[in-house]
Every structure is written in structure tokens, then in C-alpha cells.
Amino acid sequence: MKKRMELAELMVELLEFINAPGQFHIARELKLYYPLEELQKLLKKCRTENEKEDLKNSVFVNILLRPAGDMTRFIRGFKNIVGSEQQEDFLEEQQEIAAEVIGILPSPQEMSTQAIRDRVRTREDLSGALERSMDKYLLRTRKTETRNRPILLAEKATGFLESIDVNILSRLGDSELQRLRRQLDLLEKAADEIRRSLP
DSSP states (O other), X not given: XXXXXXXXXXXXXXXXXXTOTTOHHHHHHTTXXXXXXXXXXXXXXXXXXXXXXXXXXXXXXXXXXXXXXXXXXXXXXXXXXXTSTTHHHHHHHHHHHHHHHHHHOOOTTXXXXXXXXXXITTOHHXXXXXXXXXXXXXXXXXXXXXXXXXXXXXXXXXXXXHTSOGGGGGGOOHHHHHXXXXXXXXXXXXXXXXXXXXX
């Protein structure tokens, strides 16, 4: 029940953001339920209220301008950026585009689904800018993840090794001890090889 209430609040916020307060038929006609459901999940990854507001505004603008394709899948792209070290720059760039979009919104009296289609979604320059922004920061996020992968794997391996209870070693049989020694030799060899590869 709480989840549905939060979703309804997001819908109200979106409608207010696009100068269409209370015009729930617009939300229905634009099929906003599932993209807002994805946004709801993303908001949990934000650390501050400012981050939440910036993310909401960015998603709202993307929903508003994205005339074709699977909007839910597009919004899921945000989850790779939100929480990454690229988040702040991404949301800042998105806010700049959002400011332009807000400037072209019809007044509340003129707002309708047709007005969105005719006056907002025809702005390919703005929808293209949002898409390029998303692509650029997704690529940067992937590069960062790839670059950090060796560190994460080394940390994970260290964690596994540190979790071995050395008190149990005295209870292992000869064949088990031999297997453990063989694995430790392989680990040591792999660690030496990585060390030699470091610049």
C-alpha cells in the first residue's frame, strides 16, 4: 500500500512539473505507470533530498521528451549511473537540458497530451541531447566499472582468504591439506603474476 501511495505522489509531482496538475488522463495516455515505478526504485539509491529532486526532474524530462521506444527500459539505464561516481556530473548536465524543456512547456491552460506531442516531443534537439547525455555517462560508468574490476576482485579474494578459520586446519586430513597447499600455491603464483604486471 505504501508503495502505491509513493507512486501516486510521484505521478502528482510529475504532472505538476509538466504544468498539468490534476490532469491524470495525461499520465494514463502517456503510459507513465511503469517508468514511474522504475523511478521509485532509483530514488532509494539517492543519499540526499537534493539528489532525489535532481533525479526526479531528470527522469520527468526524459519521460516527457521520449516519444518512442520502451521508456521503462530507458529509465532503467539511470540505475547504472545513479550511485556511481558519474552521477553528479550526469544529473548536472541533465538539469541544463531540463531548464530548456521547462521553458517550452505549454501553460497549464494549454496543457494536454496533444500539446506535449506537438510542442514538446517534436523538439528532436532536446530529446537528442538527453539521449546523448545518457549514452555518454553510461559509457563513462562502464569504463569506471571495468577499470575498478581488478581492485574489486582482489578485495573479494582477500575477504575470502581472511574468512578461513585457521583453527580448523589442524583437523584436515593429508589429502585436504595437500589440496589447500596446491590452491595457496596457485593463489601466490597468480598474485605474483599480477604484481609483475603492475606499472
